[in-house]
Amino acid sequence: MDWNKVLELASFSPNQDCHIIIVGESKDGQPFCFEDNFAIDKISEDSITVCLEQLGVYPFDKLEHVSFVEFSFKDGAILYYAYVDLIGLELKKTICSLTLSLPEEVFQHQNRRHPRAKLTLRTPITLRVAGIRSLSAQKGVAFTGQLLDISVGGLSFVTSNRLFFPLILEFSFILPNVSQPMTVYGEIVRVTHFSNDSYRVAAEFRYTPESILQDIDAFCSNY
Numbered sequence: 001m002d003w004n005k006v007l008e009l010a011s012f013s014p015n016q017d018c019h020i021i022i023v024g025e026s027k028d029g030q031p032f033c034f035e036d037n038f039a040i041d042k043i044s045e046d047s048i049t050v051c052l053e054q055l056g057v058y059p060f061d062k063l064e065h066v067s068f069v070e071f072s073f074k075d076g077a078i079l080y081y082a083y084v085d086l087i088g089l090e091l092k093k094t095i096c097s098l099t100l101s102l103p104e105e106v107f108q109h110q111n112r113r114h115p116r117a118k119l120t121l122r123t124p125i126t127l128r129v130a131g132i133r134s135l136s137a138q139k140g141v142a143f144t145g146q147l148l149d150i151s152v153g154g155l156s157f158v159t160s161n162r163l164f165f166p167l168i169l170e171f172s173f174i175l176p177n178v179s180q181p182m183t184v185y186g187e188i189v190r191v192t193h194f195s196n197d198s199y200r201v202a203a204e205f206r207y208t209p210e211s212i213l214q215d216i217d218a219f220c221s222n223y
Contacts, residue, residue: 003082006106010075011118011149016040017192017200018050018073020098022086024066032063039192040073041097047087052096053193060089060096071100074190074202075116082106116151117223121176123147125157130185131168135207139170145201147173152217154186154204158194163201165189171203175219182215184208 006012021035038050048071072081082103090097125147129140145159155171163169165188172183186203194200205213 001106001108003102003104003106006080010073010078010080011116012040012043012073012075014040014042015194015200016073017190017202018071019190020050020100021070021072022063022066023068025064026062027064028062032059032065034059037190037192038098046102048084048100048102050098050100052098053094054096058091058096060091069100071103078108080106080108115217115220115223116149117220118149119147119176123173123176125171125173127157127159127172128170129167130170133166133168133187135168135185148200150175150216151220152205152213154189154202156200156202158198158200160198162199163188163191165191168206169203175216176223178215178219180215182212184212184216 016039018038018040019035020038022032024032026032036052038052040048041051042049066086069084069086070081071084072079074080082105084103085101086098087101088099123146125145126142127145128142130136143159143161145157148156148158167188168185169188170183170185172181174181184205185207186205188201188203190202192200
């Protein structure tokens with residue numbers, strides 16, 4: 001599939017999260033392997049710039065040669081991935097910026113099975129940590145966020161609280177034009193910076209009754 005076709009089919013824009021894998025050779029002749037989640041910063045006619053902000057030392061000073069780079073992102077249930085070239089690398093204190101070539105060919109990990117609703121109305125969401133890797137009898141204190149999109153496979157939201165994989169969360173929310181509140185559970189799969197003081201978090205549903213998933217699927221199909 002060509003890049004323009006992917007842009008027609010998928011949600012792809014600045015501030016969206018993506019995943020980068022870099023494989024090459026280090027200066028001491030050993031294999032160099034690096035992977036992390038980045039946030040898309042800019043998209044131009046011939047390149048994509050992605051950023052990663054974190055504390056600590058980046059390993060790129062050890063990189064001698066790049067063999068290949070994989071760029072990937074998820075849109076609902078579909079994983080898009082492609083080989084790209086590393087055009088530029090810039091390190092500024094805690095920020096790492098990579099400039100990547102546009103992919104020549106893009107592959108899909110699986111076909112889209114469920115429609116996804118990108119919520120245009122403000123939709124608050126209440127969250128609690130409900131376990132780590134599995135549900136626990138104990139639950140954490142409640143905190144809030146803003147629901148961004150949802151499908152029968154999972155959801156994404158923005159919060160000012162720092163979260164990480166593999167926390168299991170309890171989500172409570174009321175979808176637009178739906179009177180009945182919903183409570184579902186999901187496992188965090190990605191966390192990226194959304195702004196200076198907030199994070200975008202993606203989660204896949206776990207331990208959620210089929211009846212609720214059917215209601216979510218019906219909502220997404222008609223939204």
